[in-house]
Amino acid sequence: MDSRNLIVLTEPEIDTFLVDGRCEVLKQLVDPCQVLNGDGLTADEWRGVLSDYNPEILVAGWKTPALPLDVLSDVAPSLGYVCYLPGSVRKLVSREMIEAGLLVSNWGASISRTVAECALLLALGCLRRAGYWSEYMHNRQGWKDASTQTQSLFDRRVGIHGFGGVAQALVPLLRPFGCTISVYSEGVPAEIYERNGVRSTSSLEALFRENEVLFEVEALTPERRGIIDEAMLRRIPRGGTFVNIARGDLVEEVGLLKVAREGHIQVGLDVYQQEPLPADHGFRGCHNIMMLPHLGGATTDRRRDAADHSLENLKRYKRGESILSPVTVEVYDRST
């Protein structure tokens, strides 16, 4: 059966991920190939495309339709590698396909530094209450007064929950501020902490009790659902800051709202249990919560980093080498 690779991306995806010659590099890497816009294809049309081209490699984006469940057995038996340019592959690929041996990759850790950057923005914003001031100055003619309190990140005790790619990208951004950085993350070898010049803390409770600026960057697992609950948040010293840039489900939101409303800590959030955040959610209007609508991942201008990561993986695949950060069953189960 004849096979031709597929690049199924929309024009905006091509224009932002595949800038500065990356589109040509991609086409050469997966030659012979066909470029298609999969947005709006019916399931039958998509099935037909997959069957006609029977690709070995599928390069996919946000608008690529879900793969039919029998894609490997019947529709496109040559399919060996799905190279997904963005993040979560859940809408595209089933768990069973990965179990059956389909190779899958996404943007992996290439976006860690922009997520870390967003975490820093939220922390600096909480310390100066930038979210509050924006609203107060734009809508309510606000200006500071004698009671205005401001805080700096310089010389702070910073606690990081989790020590994956985002946390490790955050550390160098914090360095110039002279922060003392402590980390709690289960199962991370001591040498990783040492190499990054941070100290580890004996428990999550101690991390929250002993630090002033807390970053939540841990991976979501079933056991960690709601691990940041009201009691945990009450351990943060008065005047402290809590930033969640990881997953909304790590936090028990009712407890967070209760603590936030008391006004003794500042909160910066990019992620929520339910996204889009419901219109009537209690967070809205609570002005010591600085909010962003899940913008942490690859910024529009840095989608090129995700493309570079995928191009590197395609090169490795073509050379018969193993790819970087494959979406294994474990990774799949942890993703949202």
Add this chain to the structure above:
Amino acid sequence: MDSRNLIVLTEPEIDTFLVDGRCEVLKQLVDPCQVLNGDGLTADEWRGVLSDYNPEILVAGWKTPALPLDVLSDVAPSLGYVCYLPGSVRKLVSREMIEAGLLVSNWGASISRTVAECALLLALGCLRRAGYWSEYMHNRQGWKDASTQTQSLFDRRVGIHGFGGVAQALVPLLRPFGCTISVYSEGVPAEIYERNGVRSTSSLEALFRENEVLFEVEALTPERRGIIDEAMLRRIPRGGTFVNIARGDLVEEVGLLKVAREGHIQVGLDVYQQEPLPADHGFRGCHNIMMLPHLGGATTDRRRDAADHSLENLKRYKRGESILSPVTVEVYDRST
């Protein structure tokens, strides 16, 4: 005539500047001394205090009343050094007193790093439009959509106008982002640029034309009033960011508002021509302007840095050495 030094500070000033034993250190340094709260004293009462104590050293704060114009000739002829813990001494000391030989110091460059931190916050905030999102999510049930654009500071071309203490404190905060940093500032020796690892640009126009994120941190002089006008701002490439953390009068605000309203650049402001910002100012409600109410200087928690700077100066004064960053006539004329 007998002389006793004066520490004229309010309780909140003592509680925030003179933390962790600094108050005792100060008292010992200026012994014999009297601690007074000058807030609310009438001009006659204040004149009486100065006359009674005839201090050689006056340690002062925001609420210390203005020195009478004849303080050196008549009221307190022993006065040799005014150590002002905060910034602008204009309300306390006259130009003539400095000309007459009165030694004056303020927080000098000790606050540069927190101003630089605020500049970074505004730049990161502009790139992700954090001011807009705060308002939109809190008040208008907002969430991102397919048209949402986000930008990162990583690998950006950054331009800095001015290269004093704040700019030099900003450079290390930008380093981890891998920015290419260009500077324009008249009269700065090339070796200063080299030592800080930045390149200099031939003109202010070139700085604005060739960079994507522009920081205004130059000192205000009469010639620089309104130097950032509409034409200058139009040189910033589309999608760029302009941050002013220096002085409002460096910017021609009517031109800035006109350019900002067109929406092609993001703007971050901490300073304004008129402060407090008038309630009906056009900036209010223009949501690609992220605003703070002049919070750049020493944050509440870092007033201790300003105190340390003053304590160092008092030690130098007592040893007969020259003090750090004295408020000379030139500095006085440039201050606001």
